[in-house]
Amino acid sequence: MPELPEVETIARNLAKGDEQTPSVLGQKIVSSSIFWAKTVAEPDLLSFHSAIKNQSVLNVSRRGKFLIFDLDHAFLLIHLRMSGDLIMRYADMPLPLSKPLVPHDHVYLHFADNWHLAFNDTRKFGRVWLTPDPNHILSKLGPEPFDPKLTDVNFADKLRKHKRQLKPLLLDQSFIAGLGNIYTDEALFEAGLNPRRQSNSLSFDDSSRLLRAIRKVLQLGIEHNGASIDWAYKGGGFQNYFQVYQQTGNPCPRCGNPITRTVIGQRGTHFCERCQPLI
DNA sequence: CCTGAAACCTGTCTGC
DNA sequence: TGCAGACAGGTTTCAG
Numbered sequence: 001m002p003e004l005p006e007v008e009t010i011a012r013n014l015a016k017g018d019e020q021t022p023s024v025l026g027q028k029i030v031s032s033s034i035f036w037a038k039t040v041a042e043p044d045l046l047s048f049h050s051a052i053k054n055q056s057v058l059n060v061s062r063r064g065k066f067l068i069f070d071l072d073h074a075f076l077l078i079h080l081r082m083s084g085d086l087i088m089r090y091a092d093m094p095l096p097l098s099k100p101l102v103p104h105d106h107v108y109l110h111f112a113d114n115w116h117l118a119f120n121d122t123r124k125f126g127r128v129w130l131t132p133d134p135n136h137i138l139s140k141l142g143p144e145p146f147d148p149k150l151t152d153v154n155f156a157d158k159l160r161k162h163k164r165q166l167k168p169l170l171l172d173q174s175f176i177a178g179l180g181n182i183y184t185d186e187a188l189f190e191a192g193l194n195p196r197r198q199s200n201s202l203s204f205d206d207s208s209r210l211l212r213a214i215r216k217v218l219q220l221g222i223e224h225n226g227a228s229i230d231w232a233y234k235g236g237g238f239q240n241y242f243q244v245y246q247q248t249g250n251p252c253p254r255c256g257n258p259i260t261r262t263v264i265g266q267r268g269t270h271f272c273e274r275c276q277p278l279i
Numbered sequence: 280c281c282t283g284a285a286a287c288c289t290g291t292c293t294g295c
Numbered sequence: 296t297g298c299a300g301a302c303a304g305g306t307t308t309c310a311g
Contacts, residue, residue, distance in 0.1 A: 123288045
């Protein structure tokens, strides 16, 4: 489910808590459960269990689509990939657990007072890393879309350095971090650019418009707490504002032409052939 | 360097 | 109803 706005929403909600749920901040991890070994990318399971025990959660943040939990002596990185979700849950059960409490739960961080953070992931693509040096993973990422250091000039330069179709380039996390299939389609529509357009063919105005469009759709996504179009994530409302994503055959909100679906780089891609012509 | 295909997984929906 | 095939918000790896 998660792209930048969804991951941002999850990070904020975990930090905030609500009437019934405590914040994850300040929680001390008393033990951990792992039900699907491959979910833990690093270190090995024994080291993970022993290293994470007795550490407290000092902060939660996001970089690209990674969640970053600052612990006392390490960082816990979590990537939710396609179907991952994180849930603070209360369960008064004796530990250790031999089986997950809910189908598709793969990792628990057990806190004091019977609360735990559950990593639930139907498709098992998600991964967690416990490491003293998050940079060896995060440094591969391109700039944050909202980083003020990413200027129009800067972005135009980056686009010109590649000769790639816009859609797969924007999905490339080393080019820019945080965009996924929804927000890429929405941003290209907002900017009026064809998803197959070669990145080095854009005018300066085109690239400025694209950067503005990326920020606009991500901002809108964050304001609506992300998009919920699937079974796992129920928080967001951005799905009610899709202009082209999953709107195949529906009239383009700008010109009325039916929205087209095609496949580019193995990803379903939605756009308006009239508003986003391939020049 | 670029593109496309396959792999990692499970669940849902569509069409015959 | 049953079943094959397509498809799903992601990323990595490999071939051409």
